[in-house]
Amino acid sequence: MISVNNLTKNYGDVCAVGDISFAIRKGEITGLLGPNGAGKTTTLRILTGFLKATKGNVVVGDYNVEENPLQVKEMIGYLPESAPLYGDMMVYDYLEFIKKIREVEDEHRVREIADLCGLQGVMHKNINELSKGYKQRVGLAHAMIHNPDILILDEPTSGLDPNQIIEIRNLIREIGKEKTVILSTHILPEVEATCDRVIIIDRGNIVADDSTAQLRSSAGKDITILLELSGASFDEMNNVLREMDGVKMVTLTSDREDHISMSLVTDGDKDLRPDVFSIIKDRGWTLYEMSREYRSLEHVFRDLTRGGVDGTI
Amino acid sequence: MERYKGALTITAKELRTYFTTPIAYIVITVFLAITGWLFFSTFFLYGQAEMRGFFELLPLAFAFVVPAITMRLFSEEKNTGSFEIMMTLPVSTVEVLAGKILAGTLFTVIMILPTIVYAVSIGFVGDIDPGPVVGGYFGAILLGAAFSAIGVFSSSLTKNQIVAFIIGFAICLLLTLIGKFLFFLPSGMVNVVEYIGAEYHFMNIARGIIDLQDIVYFLSVMAVAGIATHYVLEERR
Numbered sequence: 001m002i003s004v005n006n007l008t009k010n011y012g013d014v015c016a017v018g019d020i021s022f023a024i025r026k027g028e029i030t031g032l033l034g035p036n037g038a039g040k041t042t043t044l045r046i047l048t049g050f051l052k053a054t055k056g057n058v059v060v061g062d063y064n065v066e067e068n069p070l071q072v073k074e075m076i077g078y079l080p081e082s083a084p085l086y087g088d089m090m091v092y093d094y095l096e097f098i099k100k101i102r103e104v105e106d107e108h109r110v111r112e113i114a115d116l117c118g119l120q121g122v123m124h125k126n127i128n129e130l131s132k133g134y135k136q137r138v139g140l141a142h143a144m145i146h147n148p149d150i151l152i153l154d155e156p157t158s159g160l161d162p163n164q165i166i167e168i169r170n171l172i173r174e175i176g177k178e179k180t181v182i183l184s185t186h187i188l189p190e191v192e193a194t195c196d197r198v199i200i201i202d203r204g205n206i207v208a209d210d211s212t213a214q215l216r217s218s219a220g221k222d223i224t225i226l227l228e229l230s231g232a233s234f235d236e237m238n239n240v241l242r243e244m245d246g247v248k249m250v251t252l253t254s255d256r257e258d259h260i261s262m263s264l265v266t267d268g269d270k271d272l273r274p275d276v277f278s279i280i281k282d283r284g285w286t287l288y289e290m291s292r293e294y295r296s297l298e299h300v301f302r303d304l305t306r307g308g309v310d311g312t313i
Numbered sequence: 314m315e316r317y318k319g320a321l322t323i324t325a326k327e328l329r330t331y332f333t334t335p336i337a338y339i340v341i342t343v344f345l346a347i348t349g350w351l352f353f354s355t356f357f358l359y360g361q362a363e364m365r366g367f368f369e370l371l372p373l374a375f376a377f378v379v380p381a382i383t384m385r386l387f388s389e390e391k392n393t394g395s396f397e398i399m400m401t402l403p404v405s406t407v408e409v410l411a412g413k414i415l416a417g418t419l420f421t422v423i424m425i426l427p428t429i430v431y432a433v434s435i436g437f438v439g440d441i442d443p444g445p446v447v448g449g450y451f452g453a454i455l456l457g458a459a460f461s462a463i464g465v466f467s468s469s470l471t472k473n474q475i476v477a478f479i480i481g482f483a484i485c486l487l488l489t490l491i492g493k494f495l496f497f498l499p500s501g502m503v504n505v506v507e508y509i510g511a512e513y514h515f516m517n518i519a520r521g522i523i524d525l526q527d528i529v530y531f532l533s534v535m536a537v538a539g540i541a542t543h544y545v546l547e548e549r550r
Contacts, residue, residue, distance in 0.1 A: 050548040073403040080401070084394030088330050101322045101402050142398070286365045 001150065001180050002047065003025040006056035009042050011072060018204040019056070026149075029176035031212075032184040032194035035305055037206040040184040041081055044154050047182070048078045052146070059274075060150065074102070077148035081155050082134040087128035091119060091138055095145060102146040109145060117171070133164040135167040140171065151175060157190060169194050175208040202305040213298055218306030223253055223268040224293045225276060230258045231285035237262070240279060246272055259288065315334065319404035323412030324419065325384065331420055334381075341424050344378050352431065362439025364432055368519040370448040372489040372512045375421065375453075377461050378414070380481030381419040383464025384474045387546075392472040406546050410539060417461030425453055444521030452518030455531040456511060460485050464536035469545045485511075488534075 002024040009017040017039040024030050024103060034038045045051040047058055049069040058065040060072045081214055095110045106112075106278045114120055117137045122130060127138060136156065143151055156172065157165045172181060172194050185191060191212065192196050198215055200208040208215060232250050241264060249265040266272050273290060280287050331337040336435050344531060352367040359366070390396035419533050432446050460481075467481035468474075492510035511534070514527040 017492060045397070050397050050401050050550070070403045070405060073401055076401070078401045080394065082394070084397060086330070086395050086398075087393060088334055089326075093329065097322065097326050098402070101319055103318070107402075192457045 001061065001139055002048070002182075003059045004056070005059070006153065007043065007046060007053050007058065007131040008055040009039075009046060010054045015204055017046070020201070020204070020206050022126055022199055022206060022209055024180060024182060026180050027176075027178070028197055029172065029181040029183070029195045030197045030199060031191035032182060032199050032201060033188070033191050033301065034184075034186065034201035037203075038201045038305075040186075040201055041154055043201070044152055044182070044184055045080075048076055048152055049073055050080075062223075070167075074146070075149050077134075077143035077146065077151045079139040079143040079151075079156060081143075081151045082158065083135050085135065085142065086136055087129045088126065090124055090126055091130070092123040094138065095141060098142050098145050102248075104146050110219050111146050113141045116144070118167075132159040133161065134169065135161060136164070140168070144175070149177050149179060151181045153181065155187070156183055157187070165190075200301065200304055208300070223266050223271075224262070224263040225266060225273060226289070226291045226293060227251075227264065227276070227287070228259060228289035229261060229280065229287055230262045232283065233261050234262065237285070240283070241276070244272065244275060244279070246270060317408070317411075319402075319408040320412035323399075323404070323409060326414045327413060327416035328419060331382075331416075336385075337420070337423075339522050340378060340382055341427075344424055345427060348374050348428070349431075362435050362441045364435065364441075364446055364449060365519070367428065367431060368445075368453070369516070371425075371449075371453055372456060372515055373486075374479065374484035375456055376489045377482060378424070378476050379417065379421055379457060379460035380464040380467065380485060382420050383413075383461050384468050384478040384481060386413045386417065386465050386470055386540075387468040388474045388477045392474075406543055410542050410546070413465050414458065414462045414535070414539065417464055418458040421457030421461065422454055425450070425457075442521070445519060448521040448523060449519040450484060451523065452515045452527075455518070456529065459511065459531045459534040460537075462535040462542075463488075465543070466538040466542045469542045488512075 003021075004023070005021050007017055007020050008015070011049075020039075020043070032043065034040050042051065046053050047060070047065065049065045049072055052066065061075055063071045063075075065072045086097075089097070091114075092110065095113065099110055114123060117140050119134070119137055119141060122134055122138075127135060130138065136159070140153075140156070143153065145156050153172070160168060169190065172183065173180060176194070183190075183194070195212055197211050198208065199206055234255055237260065237287050238250050238252075241262075243246060246269060247264050248267055251263050251265075253261045253263055255261075264272070264276070271292075273292065276290065277287070348367065348370050351370055352364075378450060386406055387396070400406075404412075414538070431451075432441065435441050463484050464477075464481040467484065468477040471477050471479060488511040489510070490510075490512075492507055492513045495507060498506055511531075514530045517524060517527045
C-alpha cells in the first residue's frame with residue numbers, strides 16, 4: 001500500500017530523517033514510535049506530500065508522491081499534529097468546505113461523519129471556541145470525510161483527557177478494521193493498545209520494525225508478580241519466596257503500616273502465582289493484592305532509544 | 314489549469330471568512346469613508362459631473378487597502394499551521410494561489426461596489442459621460458487584481474501579518490508613485506519607468522480608452538507575482 005524507499009530529509013545541515021525504508025501493507029494499523037524530535041512528523045509530512053524528500057521516494061498505491069501528488073492526496077486522510085484547523089470557521093462550514101474540495105458527492109456525509117466523531121453538539125460553534133478534544137475530533141472528521149483508504153494521524157491523542165483518549169483509540173481501532181492507518185506517537189501504551197505493528201524511529205533512523213506482539217516477546221519473557229501482603233516482615237517473606245523455583249529476584253517496593261509491597265521477577269517458564277498463593281496460605285499471611293506484569297514495550301523502547309534526547313520519554 | 318473547482322472553493326471559503334469576521338466591515342467602512350470624503354470635499358469646487366477625482370484617488374487607496382485585505386491569506390495559515398491542511402488537500406499549489414488572488418480581487422470589487430452610488434448621484438445633478446466611469450471601474454478591477462496578487466505574494470513570505478502588510482504596501486506604493494518621479498530620470502529611461510508604474514496604466518483605462526497594452530500590463534503584474542508566490546511556496550518544501 002505504501003512503500004518508503006531510502007527516504008532522507010535534511011533541513012539545511014540538520015538531518016531530520018536519514019535514509020529510512022519501510023513498507024506498509026493494506027489493513028494494518030502501524031504505529032510510528034519515537035522520542036520527540038526523532039523524525040516522526042517529518043516522515044509523515046513527506047508521506048502526505050507536504051514536504052519534499054531530499055532523497056528517496058514514497059509510493060502510495062500506484063502513485064509516486066512527488067510525481068502524482070493530487071492522486072496520493074485523494075487517497076489519504078491526514079490529521080496533522082495538534083489539528084491546525086481554520087479557527088474562524090464553524091465546524092459545519094469547515095466540514096462542508098473539506099467535503100466540497102474533496103468532491104464528496106454524498107449529501108449526508110457531513111452529518112454522518114459528525115455522528116461518528118461525536119460532533120453533533122458543536123456543529124455551529126467556531127472551531128476556535130472548541131476544547132482540545134473536540135478540535136481533535138473535528139480533525140479526525142476532516143481526515144475521514146472522503147472515506148480514504150489510508151489514514152495518517154500525527155499524535156492523534158495528544159492533549160486529550162483519559163476518557164477522550166480511550167474514545168479516540170477505540171475509534172481508530174474501529175477504522176483500522178477496514179483501512180490502513182499510520183499513527184505517530186511518543187506514548188507507548190498507545191501503540192500497545194491500538195497498533196498491529198510498530199516502527200520505532202530514533203534520531204532519524206529506524207531502530208525496530210516489527211509486529212507489536214513480536215516486539216514485546218523480544219523484550220524477554222520475564223514476568224513480574226506484584227504482591228501486597230501483611231503478617232510478617234519483609235525479610236521473613238523474602239527468605240521464603242526467593243527460594244522458590246523460577247524466582248530470580250525479590251524487591252521491596254514499599255513497607256507501610258505492615259502492608260508490604262514487593263515484586264518478584266520470575267523467568268516466565270511457568271505461571272508461579274498458584275505456588276506463591278499456596279505459600280502465603282500455608283504461612284497464614286494476609287494477601288491484599290497479587291498481579292502479573294509482562295515486561296512491556298517500554299523496556300524495548302528504552303533499550304532501543306537510550307541514546308536519544310534526554311528526558312523525552 | 315484543467316482543475317479550477319478547487320480554486321473557486323478556496324475563493325468562496327476566503328470570502329466567507331472575510332464576512333463572518335469583522336475584517337471586511339472595518340476595511341470597507343474605512344475605504345468608503347476616506348475615498349468618499351476626499352472625493353466629495355473637492356467635487357463641488359470643480360462643478361463638473363465626472364468621477365475623475367474619485368478614480369485618481371484609487372491607486373493610492375488600493376495600495377494601502379488591498380495589502381491589508383490580503384495580508385492574512387498565507388501568513389495566517391502559516392502562523393496557525395492550517396497551511397499544512399491546505400497543502401495536503403487534493404488541490405495544486407496553483408489552485409490555492411489562484412483561489413486566494415481571486416478572493417482578494419473579489420473583495421476589492423465588493424468594496425468599490427457601493428461607490429456606484431456616487432456615479433448615480435452625479436448622474437442626477439449633471440450629464441455624466443459613461444465611458445470614463447465604465448473604464449474606471451474596469452481599471453479598478455484590474456488594479457485590484459494586480460495588487461491582490463502582490464499582496465498574496467508578500468503574505469506568502471512571512472508568518473507575520475504586519476510584516477506581510479508592510480511588504481505588500483511598499484511594493485504597491487512603489488508601483489503607484491513611480492510615475493511621479495519621472496522628472497528625476499534621464500530621458501531615455503522615462504518611457505520604461507512610466508510603463509512600470511501602475512497609475513499610468515490605470516489612468517489610461519480610466520479615461521475610457523481601453524488599450525490592450527494596459528490590460529497586458531496588469532496581467533503581467535499578476536503573472537509575475539503569481540509565479541514568485543509559487544516559487545516561495547514550493548521552495549519551503
